[in-house]
Amino acid sequence: MSEERPLDLRSLANVDSPDAVRSALREFRRRALTRYIWVGIGVAALIVAAFLYPPERSLVARIETADERALVGYSVEVGAATWTLLRVADLGDSLGLEWLVWPAGAGGRLSFPTVAFAGVSSDGGGEGTLVPFEVEPPADGTLEGTIRTPGSGPEPFVLDLRHLGVPARYWEP
Amino acid sequence: MELEDVFRAHQQAVFAYFLRVIGNRQDAEELTQETFVRACSAAIRFRGDSSVKTWLFGIARRVLLEASRAGLFDRTEQLPDVAAAGDRADVRIDLERALASLGVSDREALVIVDVLGFEPREAAAIVGVSAETFRVRLHRARRRFREAYGGV
Secondary structure, three states: OOOOOOOOOHHHHOOOOOOHHHHHHHHHHHHHHHHHHHHHHHHHHHHHHHHHOOOOOOHHHHHHOOOEEEEEEEEEEEOOEEEEEEEEEEOOOOEEEEEEEEEOOOOOOOOOOEEEEOOEEEEOOOOOEEEEEEEOOOOOOEEEEEEEOOOOOEEEEEEEHHHHOOOHHHOOO | OOHHHHHHHHHHHHHHHHHHHHOOHHHHHHHHHHHHHHHHHHHHHOOOOOOHHHHHHHHHHHHHHHHHHOOHHHHHOOOOOOHHHOOOOHHHHHHHHHHHOOOHHHHHHHHHHHHOOOOHHHHHHHHOOOHHHHHHHHHHHHHHHHHHHHHO
16 A cells, blocks of 8 residues: 655645634633633522522421420320320421320331321321421410321320420410 | 644644635634634643644544534535635645545545645544554545546
């Protein structure tokens, strides 16, 4: 295979070249500036979004980090489970109740009873499950709830926070 | 040496590469500018594994490929404008016409090696093929060019 050059083409490299370097540097700076501006806008948008739409915190987290929270430790046997009221927290416009639901029997799948307060209710989902409630602050420190055990009708019960060591300022306006 | 000075030293060669391969001055100017814009961004990553010229032409070739994919050759592939050649020697005009009559791949091989003076090994690195593949491509391009030049 011949490497011989057919003709001397080097003269074709002699072209009248425009000053592309200066315009390229200008264009590079313009693009870099545009990129920085967009990155800045993106970062600012993220900060604003984080400020306007803070990530939802779980009710359990809100109760456990509330400035005003009282440790209670009141237990009630409900059907096949023990419901223990661990904490009551002042959440500002509402009260947070954190229950620990624990099956009374050892092991196995159990049907948990339902506990409800003024329209909000929750089922125990498994062993040692934390079940939080957020309720309207009661006027007199007593909360009326119902217990619905599988196979039987609703059973009312009263939770008197005054006797559970919860400070009255939690529910008083 | 400032980056601008380094670029300026290779400006004419890069422009000649585009002009001779695509045959359109305006597009060649734009692609030359785009090559140096990208070189500005890529300069921080240049480690000196090759010469600056080879590195720049690697960028230029990627710019050319993208232009090709965008259909640039569909509208710019054309014979040189003889009337615009002014007082250039006839032989040079014939060379340009013969070169412009070749396919893009042949033109590129000839321009990189025979016009711009790269060694075939460097040219293979720029084009992104093995040295042997490039030698075959160059050999065919030279043969076709000789035929085209004979027919001009």
